[in-house]
Amino acid sequence: MECSKCGACCVAPDISSLRKPLGERCPHLKDDNLCAIYDDRPAVCRSYAADWLCERISAPTLTERVRNYLAVFQL
Numbered sequence: 136m137e138c139s140k141c142g143a144c145c146v147a148p149d150i151s152s153l154r155k156p157l158g159e160r161c162p163h164l165k166d167d168n169l170c171a172i173y174d175d176r177p178a179v180c181r182s183y184a185a186d187w188l189c190e191r192i193s194a195p196t197l198t199e200r201v202r203n204y205l206a207v208f209q210l
């Protein structure tokens with residue numbers, strides 16, 4: 136599975152090292168849904184790889200993708 140740069144994994148999960156709450160946009164996520172600090176992103180982001188989940192949450196809008204992501208984990 137290749138990353139489609141959909142942005143959902145930078146919005147849906149809580150990321151403690153970034154103090155990013157569940158369901159909120161990472162402050163480093165640009166309007167085009169790409170990472171503004173990509174070369175210096177934290178380890179948790181570096182180790183995240185696209186997998187089955189990306190396809191499972193696929194939807195036309197970021198809001199829907201985030202909702203789908205949270206629903207998969209019943210969050």
Ligand code: SF4
Nearest residue numbers: 138139141142144189
């Ligand atoms: S949810 Fe998956 S496809 Fe979307 S940006 Fe993250 S890794 Fe890429």
Ligand code: SF4
Nearest residue numbers: 145161163164170180
């Ligand atoms: S630091 Fe970059 S890769 Fe990590 S969650 Fe924020 S926008 Fe996404």
